[in-house]
Amino acid sequence: MSTDITAGSDADPSVDDLAELQARIEELEAELSEVRDEVENGPKKMVIIATKGTLDMAYPPLILASTAAAFGYDVTVFHTFWGLEILHERKSKNLKLSSVGNPNMPVPNAIAALPGMDRMTTRMMRNKIADNEVASIEELIDVSLESGVDLQACQMTIDLLGYDEDDFYDGVTTGVGAASAFQDMVEADIQLLV
Amino acid sequence: MSTETAAKTVDVKGQNCPMPVIKTKGAFDEVSVGETLEVVATDSGSLSDIKGWAESTAEADLLDQTETTEGGEDVYKHYIKKVE
Structure with missing residues (x-):
């Protein structure tokens, strides 16, 4: 499958793909805020x-x-x-x-x-x-x-x-x-x- | 600001670097949020040291620093409020 999601209709991401992507983004955001908190507020x-x-x-x-x-x-x-x-x-x-x-x-x-x-x-x-x-x-x-x-x-x-x-x-x-x-x-x- | 509003006073007169900052930190740990600590020092370096400490301490807000002469001795007073 193409990674270019703006390409032709057969490359359109499925609902499942989008949900997976969304979950991954949320996971990374949580991880980032944890790291940021440790860097900024940790002893x-x-x-x-x-x-x-x-x-x-x-x-x-x-x-x-x-x-x-x-x-x-x-x-x-x-x-x-x-x-x-x-x-x-x-x-x-x-x-x-x-x-x-x-x-x-x-x-x-x-x-x-x-x-x-x-x-x-x-x-x-x-x-x-x-x-x-x-x-x-x-x-x-x-x-x-x-x-x-x-x-x-x-x-x-x-x-x-x-x-x-x-x-x-x-x-x-x-x-x-x-x-x-x-x-x-x-x-x-x-x-x-x- | 007047001393009446300070919840606690720590006297570090006659003590030199690094004691004023260390005693300030110790006493500041004992005041509650919203209360003000008064530090009375004779070390002229306490002006910049306590200012620097308050700037790097999130829960400390330096309200005022005064210079007076008491009995021929320079006295530096610092008022630090606990904001969080």
Whole structure:
């Protein structure tokens, strides 16, 4: 049968054909509106891979994660390598700033490399954080968990660095690896490596 | 608009980014449709942050933002109505 329904009379579609076509259109319309609804109204997703454990680099993932959660996003932060320090209950309270390798530091690298300099620059930074009423890392972890952010600790690096699951804050997800992080990233609207 | 019409007030004075937005979202979850939330902040960044949050949040309508000085401190007040 010809697909050109405007052709000669013997190609006219039957009532059954039309009904079938109508049903198919309705089916597709329903499917389209479902997809459209999911794209427009479904929860958006953000995944951050946090790999750094210095005081300055601990802030951006937590600030973005808690903020995105306030915007209604489903958020996962996958902490790996030194990023694990952020979730480590004891170590997170004592994160340090590196005084070398940062040209914005007030001291030259040759002096910054001297013993005790990291401690000094960390203390200066902590004072600034307190003076400017910036939230502590612990507070940001609390609000992130309260707002439903999934803070994940990479199992391979937990084992590699010799940590125990109990070292991490209550509510932190352990037993996850690159595959689950990757799957989350595939589905996410925003993926960041920090 | 006056504070009398706000059903709930959240005080985030002395708190800096990202706390004002996060506390706003938390308090906004607790107001009913038709009610207004008042947010009192000292973070000047809250003006653009809360505006941006309200714009991307379908159920939030930012009615007003005010800047005043209280006891030598700049205070930013935000009024957000829950519309759906």
